[in-house]
Amino acid sequence: MKNLKNYILQIADNNLILGQRLSELCGHGPSLETDIACTNIALDLLGQTRSYYQYAASLENDDVTEDDLAYQRTEREYKNVLLVEYPNKHFGYIIMRQFLFDVFHQLFLTELLSSKDEQLAAIARKGIKEANYHVSFSGDWIKRLGDGTQESHEKVQEALDALWSYTGELFDPSEYEKQLIEEGIAVNLEKIKPIYLERVSKLFAEATLTIPETKWFKKGGKQGVHTEHMGYILADLQYMQRTYPNMSW
Amino acid sequence: MKNLKNYILQIADNNLILGQRLSELCGHGPSLETDIACTNIALDLLGQTRSYYQYAASLENDDVTEDDLAYQRTEREYKNVLLVEYPNKHFGYIIMRQFLFDVFHQLFLTELLSSKDEQLAAIARKGIKEANYHVSFSGDWIKRLGDGTQESHEKVQEALDALWSYTGELFDPSEYEKQLIEEGIAVNLEKIKPIYLERVSKLFAEATLTIPETKWFKKGGKQGVHTEHMGYILADLQYMQRTYPNMSW
């Protein structure tokens, strides 16, 4: 049960933090249309977040709510991968972060459909259509930026160079994840990794982008060892709940 | 007593928030020497902040500490002027904000020396030497930037254009301030305003900078109506105290 709860939080935290990062953008996008599209993705991710946290909360005692899980943990208790914390330096980073996550997310949810845990499978069923849209949106933009102008090519290549070393962690199972893979509940990351690499490589080739050679990948998020950005994300995210504890909004 | 406490907080909050803004810079200055100098000013301001809060805390019951006053109020309870919240957009803004505050601060502390409140006069006595140094540091930089290169001139003029409308509030007494001015405790702002205008005008002329024509000045800080930056400043400032309440560090 503890493993399951940790696993749900791990999935949910990815969505929460990426949704939070995207929602910082709302009103600041490069065009109204992209602004609306990025907000849509944020809304999808936060919607899924709520389903996961509600499920995780149901595994605890009756007093625990989705908001307790979203807002009341300390930084070391969040289990999201480091990739989703990366700042919105410019639109190239935003889209690259999104694409690297979306391809994973689509494969992940597709596998989660056949989880032995019915609740997780049900959440995945709802999420997969959204993930399909996300990957097509971010993938299209990777092509536009990669094969657009010289400037856009350089900017999105710079983002790929910076972000690629964060992708290893997506496929690096935590201890509780390993056990749940054995039990047929968690997604077998080894299975989806080669498909991931194939898909992103194909699209990057089309977008005239080059994956940097990387010997060492960054990790730590699943163990709660985050980047220095995380503290600032949480300071804003938790501001109200921390400043006005135990109130209902 | 309530008026006095509010007045002390008003002074202290200016120092705290400006000190906080300056300390964001530490490690990011345009040169090691300016980095060290800005940190020095931040240290002076935060040191004074502590004296004020300790004094204000002593007016309450024994349980209240300087940290309660610094960290445990809500945004609407902080009384600093809006000027000190302005973000560190670039070094021109940092120095302009500093200079506009420092000239005021020096005049203010000089007057506070003769406050009927001995404790305030004592704090002013300690602070005045520091303020003298601050105004000479920021004034020198205003000259360098204003009369340096074309680029630096434009940048610091841009900062002056943006910040000038925040200076009116420095001389706009709050209700409790007015009463304390009557009682000879608070600084008579009308007295120092013309000297302020003369001093800054003289230095700006030397620095080849132009004060923008301004009919309306911004205010609200003394009444706790801050800029939208304030919430984010407090989210970081209060993070630890809010996340881990009632602990000693």
Added chain:
Amino acid sequence: MSDKEVKDLEKIFDQRIANDEKIEPRDWMPEKYRKTHIRQISQHAHSEIVGMLPEGNWITRAPSLRRKVALLAKVQDEAGHGLYLYSACETLGISREELYEQLHSGKAKYSSIFNYPTITWADIGAIGWLVDGAAIINQVPLCSTSFGPYARAMVRVCKEESFHQRQGFEIMMKLAKGTPEQKAMAQDALNRWWWPSLMMLGPTDSESVHTEQSMKWKLKRKTNDELRQQFIDQTVPQADLIGLTIPDQDLKFNEETGHYDFGEIDWDEFWQVVKGEGPCNKERLQTRVDAWENGAWVRDAAMAYAEKQENKKDDLKEAV
């Protein structure tokens, strides 16, 4: 065209409007009608876009997941409204770029209310309740305005605005019925947003330009002061219902007129904000300009990519 011909066309045009017929983009219209509509519709579109910013300021700090999602969706709706309205405006022969240029240069205006800062969570409730409330009162009559694309856009906008207004009121109600701190937060927001909301309905009739012409074109059906009275009459009982106090000592129900009498509005503040010296005017505009300028390379890339794809298609055709 001779002056006489133009006069005749104008007569027919006026008659069509009087008959409640819709004017469509391809129909003949007087130049002044076109210009006035470009000004008003774009101003309205700009208000939606700039209006995203004060509320957007609380998305990352919303106090619960439910509120966060609702707020994000609301701000997104405003982007959508901006999109409809810019499209309606473009049918009058002006490009989106030109419209943005007018906004960014300060030539075009947007609703002054968005130059106030959102400093507590309750401000999000107050904006939904009061600002959207006043907007609806301004906008409902526009659903049957004479220019077709504008009228149709307004039908969609108003539907969503009503939803937003209820949502805002619900936030306020929840706060007003919450802890003492929450109630104080709600009251404080009402105190700060009440007067600016009244100003949203425009300058008082004696100061207002354009009114007569706008009435004829159905860009306006009631005067500013009538709309303001309607807003007050509608809102005061809502405040009573949730136990909040309208910050106006002169506010009193007048049994004779059946309306609330109210205190004097600080028109000096109104003009200060309209003239660009409100608390956030500079920041709001700068934020829009920054978003646009920082996005230039992205828009250029999309254009360059589309061209490349087009060329590829052409090459393919030639090869066939």
Added chain:
Amino acid sequence: MSDKEVKDLEKIFDQRIANDEKIEPRDWMPEKYRKTHIRQISQHAHSEIVGMLPEGNWITRAPSLRRKVALLAKVQDEAGHGLYLYSACETLGISREELYEQLHSGKAKYSSIFNYPTITWADIGAIGWLVDGAAIINQVPLCSTSFGPYARAMVRVCKEESFHQRQGFEIMMKLAKGTPEQKAMAQDALNRWWWPSLMMLGPTDSESVHTEQSMKWKLKRKTNDELRQQFIDQTVPQADLIGLTIPDQDLKFNEETGHYDFGEIDWDEFWQVVKGEGPCNKERLQTRVDAWENGAWVRDAAMAYAEKQENKKDDLKEAV
């Protein structure tokens, strides 16, 4: 100069060092001595400057005013150390700009420990206690190194470092004696910083280059492994004192040697971080580069202003 003459000078030079005389900037020195010192002193200076960043990350969030002021002062001290050390390095005939250029291009190294993130307040304690502790062990012998300016800079640095180390230990002690959450925070920081601190003392002797030459020039007095043992022997009892557990299952006092035996260091991680792939290498360097580039216009302005003032003086002289 003939080879023979150089050899003679070298002999005298070596003798002076052996006699514990100080070498001063204007003295003759072998080119290799100069180069090695530029490398080591600048690396040391860069470490101070980059080292400001992980701790600087907590200044705005320090949990009390007292801690905030102390931390700010500490980070400022590091800037001061950087300043002394750059000055010492400049006496060897290299400019500050060149030194920065070496840092920014990745040619020069800085201490790898600063490529780990500070993710809780306890990390500030751990850095003071462990990282400054290890630094002191590295640095104390340098107070009597052969190159005068370096030795004198180190005297000042070491004095302040000891103060910082006590301050860090005091933060840890306070946490360890605080609430269970605080104690857990302290233990967690110790767990994360322990091994990187051991790595700070450099690669194990068999992997270490430069050692022999450095010993001769008194840039080194003990081997890396000896220093590491000294650090461990000194630190373990301190951890015991405040009730924290060193995260090493193999750690055990060896009655025979009088030292602590300890577990194996993950040298793979060490080389990963040294080679630029640690958690924060890219961010740290980018932050320094950004600060430098964003400051260019400020430095240019200061220069231009100084020139103008100089010209004015000259004009004045001519006029007289």
